[in-house]
Amino acid sequence: METTFETLVRAEFAPKNTFLNTASNGLLPARAVTALHEAVALRAEGRPLGALSEDVETARAAFARLAGVPVRRVAAGPSAAAQTGLIAAALPAGAEVLTAEDDFTSVLNPFHVRGDLKVRAVPLERLAESVRPGTALVAVSAAQSADGRIADLPALREAARTHGARTYVDFSQAVGWLPYDADAYDFTVSITYKWLLGPHGAAFLVVPEDFGGLAPTLAGWVAAEKPWDSCYGPVTELAHSARRFDVSPALFTYAGLRASLQLVEELGVEAIRDHNLALADRFRTGLATLGHEPLPAPGSAIVSVPGLGFRQPELSAAGIEVSDRAGNLRASFHLYNTPADVDRLLDVLGG
Template sequence: MLSVTEAEFDCPTAYLNTATHGLLPARAARVLTQAVTEMSSGRMDMNRWFQRIEAARSSYARIAGVPPGRVATGTSVAVHVGLVAGSLPAGATVLVAENDFASVVNPFVTRGGLRLRTVPLERLAESVDADTDLVAVSAVQSLDGRIADLDGLAAAACTHGCRTLVDATQSAGWLPLDHGRFDYTVCGTYKWLLCPRGVSFLTVPEDGGGLRALHAGWASGEEPWESTYGPVREPARSARRFDEPAPFLPYLAAAESLALVEEAGPAAIGAHDRALADRFRSGLTSLGLSFVPAEGAIVSLPGIGETGAKLAARAGAEVSVRAGNLRAAFHLYNTADEVDRLLDALSALPSDG
């Protein structure tokens, strides 16, 4: 466990399931408790709460490496991707990776009138051509932890003049990434950024990247409190014009969680997470168990999902099962002892050899 987090987490299990949902830090839980008390007793300070939403936006912007004016708030990746899909011209061609997370792919399907091309993740960059209008991909695959070739993708998109959309939900917080290299990035923050569900961010180019503010309300006005009735006279000049109205409770907690990630530092978190994942992969090799080749914080073992998860649970370790694979995820609150506990549990499995 990183020292900066020692006072923030007190989980009774070996929680190796951040790829499903991260743990909430103590500081975020305290803020939520206080806000619920204020709501139930009629002591809401909405001006202060809106300031905390802006603090969350700014904190995320620093993690993403872009100015706050390029960050829009929202509640889910699917809504952000739907905004991008809804802004594409009819007949546009969208390139995606096989078996990518549904929230990255399905909004382009349900939009209708678009051409969807699907290729293996390893061939994504080489499949960009002159007919491609947008490439959408997760930086890290939810299913098995594989990391996309984002350098190759950025270069191919530049060569062929297409736009890019990168989902950082399974990477932001441990895999440093310059979001400014891509037209759009989206991120659900309830995993590696340790926020509650209901907090998601969208980054856009300075000029808005051709997006239409399809769900613009009063909060997306340049002067929100002067935009509460009738048509909004002036949309926000920043990415805030693409905001969904932010729900108070998740965003109040998010401001605290994102501050913690900043304090620990994504680079240091990434080094810690990768070291634990490498320890796990090395142990699996010693046990004769196979895993999907990847270099990040997620390790996926094909074909042993339910059996492996039961063994892990008996040993007090929390993992997940995806498409029949056992998936373990290692984050800043995990320790080498927890890795070894999971390896001991999985030693009961027959080896692949």
């Protein structure tokens, strides 16, 4: 039988409910579940764990392909907040950081807790026009967690270039369904347990070829050029690549992530995007027939409906998983969802 998008997806996913909450966390494909079981068995049986370390590098390389950059520019860490902390630590005292109002906390808080930076927040739609002489860094999510709005990244790049500012873009709510060209920005980050379908515990940071002035402030033995020769005493030679910014990896996580990224590559981001946006548009059209208007987020796989967040517990009880975000009902559509899932959500909302 010919392998199609649908047959490949159906072979990997069999949710027991109507899961429309990828913006919180994605479902694990069957191949990732198998890989996790195999990784746990290695530990349980006392066998060598070398294969799990290889999974880290396989996953790093797969992410680099998605990001469109050489693998030497990709660092592996535990979370977006930890990676943002590296960026924040590299800024001089008094530097201005421009952010979007109500962006996700992991993109913002490391700059605020420094205490000696000038952090300025503006509405997302005014971000590019608000870059000014003296702005050191612009930090923003490519797609907003709360409502799915997509930042005008081309305008932001141009404004940053004009004023000599650097850019830091969080693709956590975008990579896997939205085209991702990390080379267009100074720094990018993404966690991997949402649209990339991996387990929790991994985030990739993409840095410039010259590392962009970052210091490896979290460096342990894995940040060495020769990790196994650097287990004791100070590291004498840091990795020549972005691996110098690595934090000791959660090996089980990368075992599953390797398999998840393989699936994303097999399906293709463009095909996933077309699938997701068709479902999001179906939901928007259905909402209009019910008299509801979602927050504007054209071209996004995330749809948020004002005033309906209170219905999340009712929907969950009916086997439909969505989120309540700031009073908004947030539904997010990914490769394992179908038109029937959308229609079921609309049916329950419509009573």
